[in-house]
Amino acid sequence: MARPKPWEVDDELWAVIEPLLPKVERRSRHPGRKRHPDRLVFQGILFVLHTGISWEHLPQELGFGSGMTCWRRLAEWTEAGVWPRLHEVLLAKLRSANALDFSRAAVDGSHIRALKGGPKTGRSPVDRGRTGSKHHLITDATGIPLAATLTGGNRNDVTQLIPLLQAVPPVRGKRGRPRRRPDVVLADRGYDHDKYRRLVRDLGVNPLIARRGTEHGSGLGTQRWVVERAFAHLHWFRRLRIRWEIRDDIHEAFLTLGCALICWRRLKSFR
Incomplete structure (x- = not known):
């Protein structure tokens, strides 16, 4: 069995993340191009976080969407406060598992x-x-x-x-x-x-x-x-x-997301 890539999001982690993301309703009139799936875009963000690759060089063949799509979604979710809430939810799960000291x-x-x-x-x-x-x-x-x-x-x-x-x-x-x-x-x-x-x-x-x-x-x-x-x-x-980010909120988003992922790994090790 092939080992999953670190930027691949399993169903268990996605079940934690998805409820935190803002819901965007598609317009009934003039809907425009269909929005790229949040899960794939999130994996594109994780790919950049893990590899350090620039947004414009994000591999299209992996299905993440364009680098600009991933950057815009990162900025959108950052403005919505997704990353601190994700970190807080995972800390609560760790405390529930008696893993926080x-x-x-x-x-x-x-x-x-x-x-x-x-x-x-x-x-x-x-x-x-x-x-x-x-x-x-x-x-x-x-x-x-x-x-x-x-x-x-x-x-x-x-x-x-x-x-x-x-x-x-x-x-x-x-x-x-x-x-x-x-x-x-x-x-x-x-x-x-x-x-x-x-x-x-x-x-x-x-x-x-x-x-x-x-x-x-x-x-x-x-x-x-x-x-x-x-x-x-x-x-x-x-x-x-x-x-690499001029905007401090985007770098802080990566920083908080990194903390949340460390919490997720620790949580999985306690199971």
Whole structure:
């Protein structure tokens, strides 16, 4: 049996995605050309995410539709808020399966180049001042992505600590109130600032942040490594290794979709 391609969407995943997509009724008068099937277009978007190929080079023989069709549908679904809702639904399924661990969370940031510029870019201090962006990520104790944000490459990691915690959606999946805050957040020395420790505590979270000027070997790395592994999984999607999109919302769409796909893989591994 042939192994399915990573951009192929099975019936189980499509059953999760399809209800989230906006319904577009075809006009009865002057309907125009029939709309390309959403499932095939979504697979075209996944093909670009996985391979990093440019839209104009999307293989027509695979039935995805044109690259422009896929790009327009991506923009349409992004405007409709599909990707955050997909991520939230999958997080709820993980929590229902007892696969989420909110006892602690880990945060980190990762630089990428932004070759075409655009909003949320800046001169990267770690890439000889080239224009870049930064992915910021928060995971649960096992490395499942809870939220991701995008900033310019010149933004300090610590400035995104509070936005990351606030970006975690209310995760349902169990009886009672949704879970939104971890008990503890772990971070490296780049987040060492007493002001932000106070702000984290104000959210009801205990900050465990390594301090500058102290010896290495604090022990946080034995728990914080999961966010670095999550970045490795996230940047396995070639479209996220370099920012090609001028529009920041389109790149953020790919970023959130990548987080959702990691959640889906983890969910399948628990079954």
